[in-house]
Amino acid sequence: MYEFDWSSIPGALPFLAHGMVVSLQITAVAILVGIVWGTLLAMMRLSSVNALSWFAAGYVNLFRAVPLVMVLLWFFLIVPHLLETLFGFPRGSDMRMGSAIAGFALFEAAYYSEIIRAGIQSVPKGQMAAASALGMGYAQSMRLVVLPQAFRNMVPLLLTQGIILFQDTSLVYVSALADFFGAASKVGDRDGRLVEMLLFAGAVYFVICFTISQLVRYYQTKLKTA
């Protein structure tokens, strides 16, 4: 019978907390950039300019057809090299955080753009017509009339995608970045208590994600009754 020994956890808390900060930072920036870039992609996809719509469709299909962990590895291995040669970044500077964030943001943008595209299409066509009839240009109509309504309907889906993204940040272990999951497994390895650390880390992920998804559900019911 396996003997559980939780004693290495209290001492490791500061290190783990730092890992959590890294995870949250990656999540926050990737969500933000992912939504902005995803919105642009969605608008391109819906645009009547064929070149834009094909580019966006190609982008979305490409990123949705490759595993996230591979995208992260590409960014980890290739992007720093590119930056060094193209922009003269000092060789060997630590760009793991930057490339992880870039990888996530570009990958998630593909998923966000599909959510946002559906959101834009859920706004009745007449709203765009009314905005145009008042003399608003395309960009103005989008920004002032269509997108605010689209986002309002999309908040639950965007948050749910954010939860998935938060869980997926654990994949940055491929670049040996000490996010929360990476930190937990490092401590576990060091103290020979990997099982306990992973159980603990799993519990923390569960509590955070479950709480947020409950909030999303609450918001959803409120949106429905409003």
Place this chain on the structure above:
Amino acid sequence: MITMNKVSKHYGAFQVLTDCTTHVAKGEVVVVCGPSGSGKSTLIKCVNGLEPFQSGEVTVNGISVGDPRTDLPKLRAHVGMVFQNFELFPHMTIVDNLTVAQVKVLGRDPAEAQDKGMALLDRVGLKVQALKYPGQLSGGQQQRVAIARALAMDPICMLFDEPTSALDPEMINEVLDVMSELAQEGMTMMCVTHEMGFAKRVASRVIFMDQGRIVEDDSKDAFFANPRSDRAQQFLAKILQH
């Protein structure tokens, strides 16, 4: 004010408008009627370029709508349009619905836009609703707000696309009253509607459409006294029974 010359439009092989020619002089109220699917909405949306057309010419105040060099948003800013389903912006308060385009399109000072908006709300009898959201108003109230929103842009003419057909019967008159008032003040109006009572009281001319063509374009009295085409006679007979 508005001229249409041989305007035609098709979706693939389907001809929506065929050689539509008419004009609306300053201060005139022209009612457009005809059976469902006859192209009334399409015709009226060609006036402000919401619907593109393949041939013919539309001008508003001398400006060609179909000309690719025309600044359409600028033209539309001064052509008011009222839709069947109101199309108020549901995420904005009533007063914001009236000010947003004044500020963002015309570049008016927000305080000035607000004053103008409130004055117009007062005029359509809805000043007390200024801070509510569209969803909290009845259909008739929403449509009056939509008219006020269009008027806030100081339009040179107004287009209406079946403004009362989504309304419960008891709310139709409150909207028609606002429209009649506008007409009496000399607003140039082009109005798709089946409200023949309104047409009889207010219209200068009546256009009857069938299958994408303007079949009749006559003074109100001539139209009601003696419609020339069989289709218009049948249409009138049917609609006046109700």
